[in-house]
Amino acid sequence: MNSSVRKFVFRDLQKIDGYIDPPDALVFLSLIEKQQQENLLGGLAEIGVYYGRSYFLLRKISAPDNNVLAIDLFDIEAGDAQYQRFLDNGRSMGIPVDEELVISGDSTRLDPQAIIDKIGKVRFFSIDGGHLLRHVVADSHLAGSVLADHGIIAFDDTFNPAWPEVTIGVSDFLRRNSDRFVAFCMTKYKTYVCRREYHDFYRAAICEAQHLKPFEHADMDFLGSKVVRLHNPLNRRVAYEVMQRLGMGGLSEWAYRPG
Numbered sequence: 001m002n003s004s005v006r007k008f009v010f011r012d013l014q015k016i017d018g019y020i021d022p023p024d025a026l027v028f029l030s031l032i033e034k035q036q037q038e039n040l041l042g043g044l045a046e047i048g049v050y051y052g053r054s055y056f057l058l059r060k061i062s063a064p065d066n067n068v069l070a071i072d073l074f075d076i077e078a079g080d081a082q083y084q085r086f087l088d089n090g091r092s093m094g095i096p097v098d099e100e101l102v103i104s105g106d107s108t109r110l111d112p113q114a115i116i117d118k119i120g121k122v123r124f125f126s127i128d129g130g131h132l133l134r135h136v137v138a139d140s141h142l143a144g145s146v147l148a149d150h151g152i153i154a155f156d157d158t159f160n161p162a163w164p165e166v167t168i169g170v171s172d173f174l175r176r177n178s179d180r181f182v183a184f185c186m187t188k189y190k191t192y193v194c195r196r197e198y199h200d201f202y203r204a205a206i207c208e209a210q211h212l213k214p215f216e217h218a219d220m221d222f223l224g225s226k227v228v229r230l231h232n233p234l235n236r237r238v239a240y241e242v243m244q245r246l247g248m249g250g251l252s253e254w255a256y257r258p259g
């Protein structure tokens with residue numbers, strides 16, 4: 001059980017503006033830990049880092065390796081303010097950004113070789129950039145072409161009614177590539193995909209992960225594959241939110257204790 005990453009998830013993550021919350025942070029942790037245990041190597045990458053909330057999580061989970069690639073337009077604020085806040089967050093977390101592993105630009109125009117040159121084949125690829133169909137089509141194609149055999153793609157904002165084209169893009173990707181890629185896990189916000197040959201391995205990793213015991217597990221079918229849906233129970237969500245709002249971030253881990 002990685003207690004230092006768990007502390008980071010519950011105490012530090014919320015200090016960074018952004019969108020990943022404990023349920024998906026614990027899925028990231030469980031999957032990447034499993035890869036490490038099985039010596040399944042490769043880089044990690046994210047399209048859409050914003051101010052770095054999930055990027056710093058990936059850095060923390062995969063430390064001491066330094067092979068997390070950040071890709072973003074960094075144009076949300078005037079000038080380079082978004083980029084500077086991203087760097088500042090790294091300094092204040094004690095996880096300085098390696099600027100050699102930042103690609104500042106449009107992911108939809110990125111050559112896969114640019115990723116391979118920086119981190120080699122990718123074992124965990126978080127896609128959270130542009131949320132229109134054309135972005136998801138390009139980003140999923142890019143991720144698929146640099147993914148290690150044992151690699152995972154985590155698509156954000158799937159089935160979110162605010163971003164319907166993400167759902168269409170991910171479904172299209174899975175249907176067009178049904179001989180190669182399948183979903184194995186879904187949360188409220190994300191859909192996790194791997195190569196067909198690794199489906200049972202990662203599905204079992206989710207079912208057996210200690211970090212994920214607090215969530216309700218339900219089996220469902222999605223485009224021809226068995227997917228574990230993780231549900232975040234109301235009582236745990238409320239306990240977590242109350243503790244966070246009372247400034248008791250460190251203690252909020254109690255809401256998601258495995259035992």
Ligand SMILES: C[S@@+](CC[C@H](N)C(=O)[O-])C[C@H]1O[C@@H](n2cnc3c(N)ncnc32)[C@H](O)[C@@H]1O
Nearest residue numbers: 018019048050053054072073106107128129130
């Ligand atoms: C929802 S935010 C990402 C949140 C982040 N993953 C987190 O953990 O908080 C979306 C990000 O995608 C970036 N983005 C949007 N379109 C993009 C594109 N075509 N190429 C690269 N980045 C893009 C935006 O600049 C923004 O920072």
